[in-house]
Amino acid sequence: MTRALLLDMDDTLYDERSYVLSGFRAVAAAIHELYPHAEPDAVFAHLVEGLDVQGRGKLFDGALLQLRIEATPELVQHLVGVYRDHTPEIALWPGVAETLAELRRDWKLAIVTDGLHLMQARKAQALGLADLVDTVLFCWEHDAPKPDPRGYREALKRLGAEPADAVVVGDNPLHDMAAARAIGARSIRVRTGRFAAVDPPRFKADADAATFTDVPDALARLEGISR
Numbered sequence: 252m253t254r255a256l257l258l259d260m261d262d263t264l265y266d267e268r269s270y271v272l273s274g275f276r277a278v279a280a281a282i283h284e285l286y287p288h289a290e291p292d293a294v295f296a297h298l299v300e301g302l303d304v305q306g307r308g309k310l311f312d313g314a315l316l317q318l319r320i321e322a323t324p325e326l327v328q329h330l331v332g333v334y335r336d337h338t339p340e341i342a343l344w345p346g347v348a349e350t351l352a353e354l355r356r357d358w359k360l361a362i363v364t365d366g367l368h369l370m371q372a373r374k375a376q377a378l379g380l381a382d383l384v385d386t387v388l389f390c391w392e393h394d395a396p397k398p399d400p401r402g403y404r405e406a407l408k409r410l411g412a413e414p415a416d417a418v419v420v421g422d423n424p425l426h427d428m429a430a431a432r433a434i435g436a437r438s439i440r441v442r443t444g445r446f447a448a449v450d451p452p453r454f455k456a457d458a459d460a461a462t463f464t465d466v467p468d469a470l471a472r473l474e475g476i477s478r
Contacts, residue, residue, distance in 0.1 A: 253359055255412035257403055257436070258384070259421030260364040260371070262444025264463060269341045271307075277337035278311065278330050279347035282320070289318050296328065332347050335370050339377040346464040353385045353467055359405040363419075365397040365426060385410060397426035398435040407434075418457075418473065420466055428454040439461075439469045444474060 279294035305313070311330045315322040322428040354360060362380055364371045367390045377388050386409045390402035396449040406415055416461040417436040419429025423445045431438035432454065440456035441463055 252331065252416055253412040254357065255407060255417040256354060256358045257361050257363045257419045257431075259419075259423065259427050259441075260362050260374065260378075260380070262367070262422045262446070263322065263362075263420065263441050264347050264362075264380075265341055265343050265374075267444060269437050270339050270374060274298070274334040274337050274392060275302075276340075281330060282315075282318070284391060285326075285411045286318070286320055291318065294318065298358060326360045327372050327428075328444050331434040337373075339374055341374065341377050343378055344463065346462075348379075348383060350464045354470075355384070359412060360386075361410055362387040362422035363390065363402055363406050363430075364388070365390045365402075366390045384465040397423075398433060400430055402433050403430050403436070418470065420460075420463075424449060424454040424456065428456050437473060439466060439473065441466065447458055 261270075275295050275298040276291070278298065279291040281356065282289050282294050283291045285450050291317055293459065294314060295389055297317050301310045301313045306312040311327050315326070320326075348473050360383075362375065362384050364375070364387070368391050371391075376464065380387055386406065387411070388402055388406045390396055390399065393402050395401035395405075403419065408413060408454045414435040417434075419427050419431035419438045420441060422441045423446045425438060428438045430442060439458045439460055441460050443462055456472045458469040460466045
C-alpha cells in the first residue's frame with residue numbers, strides 16, 4: 252500500500268500575497284522604465300492600495316489612472332505579461348521544508364496546484380519544491396482546474412496510490428476539500444491564507460491544522476480515527 256499526500260501550494264505552503272507583491276514590484280519597475288516620472292515605490296504603493304481596497308480586478312488600470320498614464324489595452328496587457336512572467340521573490344513559511352521531509356518518510360508527496368501553468372511553475376521553482384516532494388502537478392496543464400478531480404487522480408497515478416490511501420491537504424475548502432470528496436480521499440484543512448475563516452458546510456475537512464507544520468499531528472489524529 253502506498254500512502255499519498257496531495258498538497259496544495261498557494262497559501263498552504265507559503266503566503267500567496269508575497270507572490271502578488273513580488274509581481275507588483277516587477278510591474279512597478281516596468282512602468283518606471285516606460286514612464287520615468289513614475290517612481291517605482293509610488294507605483295508599488297498604488298498597486299498595494301488597490302489590492303487592499305478593491306481586490307485584484309483592474310488593478311493595473313487603476314494605478315495607471317492615478318499616475319495620469321493612459322491605460323491602453325496594449326499597455327495593460329504588457330503589464331499583465333510582466334506580472335505573469337516575473338521571477339518570484341517568495342519563500343516557504345518557516346518549518347515547511349522540515350515538515351515535508353518528515354512527512355516524506357512515511358508518505359508519497361504530490362503538489363497539486365491550480366492556476367496558470369507559467370505562474371505556478373515559476374512559484375514551484377522559486378520555492379524549491381521539486382527537491383522536497385515526489386511530483387508536482389499543474390492542474391491547468393491537464394485542463395482540470397480545481398476542484399476538478401482529474402488533476403488529483405493523475406497525481407495519484409504518478410504516485411502509484413489509491414484514493415482510499417490518500418489525504419488532500421489544502422487551505423481552500425471549495426477547491427481542496429471538494430476535490431477530496433470527489434475522489435473519495437480524506438482531507439486536512441490548513442487554516443492559513445485568504446480562506447482561513449471560510450467554512451462552507453458542504454465541504455468540511457476530516458481534520459484541521461492551524462498551519463502546515465501542524466499537519467503531522469493532524470494526520471496522527473486522522474489515522475487514529477480511521478485506521
